[in-house]
Amino acid sequence: MRLTKQDCIDMDQRDPLAACRDRFTLPQDEVYLDGNSLGAMPAHLPARMQQAIAGEWGTGLIRSWNDAGWIDLPQRVAAKVAALIGASADEVMVGDSTSVNLFKALSAALRLNPGRKVILTEEGNFPTDLYIAQGVAELFGAEIRYVPSDASAVADALDDSVAVLMLTHVNYRSGRVYDMAGITRQAQAAGALCIWDLAHSAGALHVELNACSADFAVGCGYKYLNGGPGAPAFVYVARRHQELVRQPLSGWHGHAQPFAFVKDYQPAPGINRMQCGTPPLLSMLALDSALDVFDGVDMAQLRTKSQDLCDLFIRLVDERLGEYGFGIGSPRERELRGSQVALTHPEGYAIVQALIARGITGDFRMPDILRFGFAPLYVRHIDVYHTVDVLAQIMASGEWNQEKFLTRKAVT
């Protein structure tokens, strides 16, 4: 029997996380399915940032480094992130971009495994991960081995030349999720270190880095962590590696005594050595405050809701869009899928633009992917219903087929 609108309303009423939506401000009538690209704004952010800007900066001025605790802010934010990814507070550092943090982690991992020269990764990895690996490989005289985006292809390519396996936990296009524990075990058994990119995992999936004996991880602050556009990223280094880690971005905030102003670099003890320059504090303060929306949220429950929303979407697409030529570009098994669903369609770009014009925001990824992120803190079951309903209308009417929807924009 086909699901009805009332069924979805009932699901929302039974949703134990339904009240979390009130922690965000979303435009009236907007269905926002792009939280995997830029998270929604926590409702308390404007007031907090006003206080940070006019109060801490404008009035506190330089004194706020001590009086407002700016100097320890990266560690405080890191502790909040750590709690969401199954890490200890002293294993995570926040600052710089995901790309820069990946550069640090990859460089450090190659130095920890000096007899080996291969960076193993998947050719479908997020491009900046590949670009950074290419930059690192050139510096270290390393070689990159690309394999298809498939766990068995990865396992087959693990030999005794592989220094580092670098994978993104949830694929940015398909949403396919790797078995972190199993692959980490395989990599380590082959003598490789593992770097996980959690860009599409942190804040949406139930990540357990320490339970997986992870080595390194990086991740993004502006997707499911809702830290605002370009929010600082994070890097995780397992405690057992920290004292041996040397990363080349040896800026003063990673020094053992940043304010002693001595001549020679000496890395700070532990995770602090993963810092580099002065962090962008306004962006960092926003991320710090944004993370409070996770207060009291059980990550296992969050993961269940995310899977429920994605399952619901796929079922409604199956039930209602069968005649329009869509494919499902994501795994149908909920445990193999992150918090997003990809549809495929040759006219995907224009269809996404037509949806946006109707107040439903997803995004498009080359060549034919309509990507819908289901941020479980603020997306409702009724939003999923509405999305598929409008998609059916757009396809039935052909309204996607207009010049204004076919013209590509700078950022897709």
Next chain:
Amino acid sequence: MRLTKQDCIDMDQRDPLAACRDRFTLPQDEVYLDGNSLGAMPAHLPARMQQAIAGEWGTGLIRSWNDAGWIDLPQRVAAKVAALIGASADEVMVGDSTSVNLFKALSAALRLNPGRKVILTEEGNFPTDLYIAQGVAELFGAEIRYVPSDASAVADALDDSVAVLMLTHVNYRSGRVYDMAGITRQAQAAGALCIWDLAHSAGALHVELNACSADFAVGCGYKYLNGGPGAPAFVYVARRHQELVRQPLSGWHGHAQPFAFVKDYQPAPGINRMQCGTPPLLSMLALDSALDVFDGVDMAQLRTKSQDLCDLFIRLVDERLGEYGFGIGSPRERELRGSQVALTHPEGYAIVQALIARGITGDFRMPDILRFGFAPLYVRHIDVYHTVDVLAQIMASGEWNQEKFLTRKAVT
């Protein structure tokens, strides 16, 4: 004849830049002489940031990458910075920290000069510059040659092994300013490339990178550019070098087609290749807006006022503090000095804390430097008078000699 308070009031009345102070919000009765560490807040910032946060992020969401022009923001900010440092808009990029940008510039310079292996710098350079150079040297198998902070020592050390000369234009402790044109010429004549750190120059001095035929420069957004705590930094690459530059932080925002999501890194044409990951947009939006306080400001006039304020300070110290054991730690010649004056005193730390308690904010640098920055956009001549007057009171009364002023804080 000793200068009087009325003399200073008269100087303010004749100051053609006096009205610029109203472009900032400063706490009532505060004398803020630490703009060289963290610039004051432009008065229009809170409203602009509220609009950026609640409007562009909260309401515009992911669409703001196109609709609010976030994608071109680094270039727009760079154009504003370029106008202050004598560069063309297409020679400057904004993003990341000064440390990270220095890493890019140093790596790029070493690659441009592959037959040489020495990074020449001064041992009194700002520590993060030294630390980054040490990190780069290890990666590239380069060697760092340290010389005393003195132009003739630098010139003497320029031989045919020097790949890069890396100097900070204005010394962070003494305020001593190097002859950028002359030293650049000497370095280039010796076959070296030159990297200038403009951390204490941009926004206070009349910098003319192109007129000096500079190669590379980096600088800070949160000092005299008033971009807010940890504001993004900038990097300059002369147009003649750009197509040959390869920097190792090859993230997607520096790619020729960041949204084509192709597998291989291809550097963007021109200065855009100096970008790496997604920039911290909230911090970047603050810097963008903050730079508007320079609208209509003549940089030569700004430099003159900065020199006048520093001269005034030194004269008042000479006239009024002779008996208290202060030394002048900066050049007395105005053309050899940046926009700050260092006093030296064995009890410098406690004296600075006592000043702060009286509403006058300078800072302390090891081992004995009281550092006073005179940001010419908002510091008045009467502030200078008041500072020396209170210093005299603090020394006469001995009020600096209290436990609360002697205890060191985390950030000095």
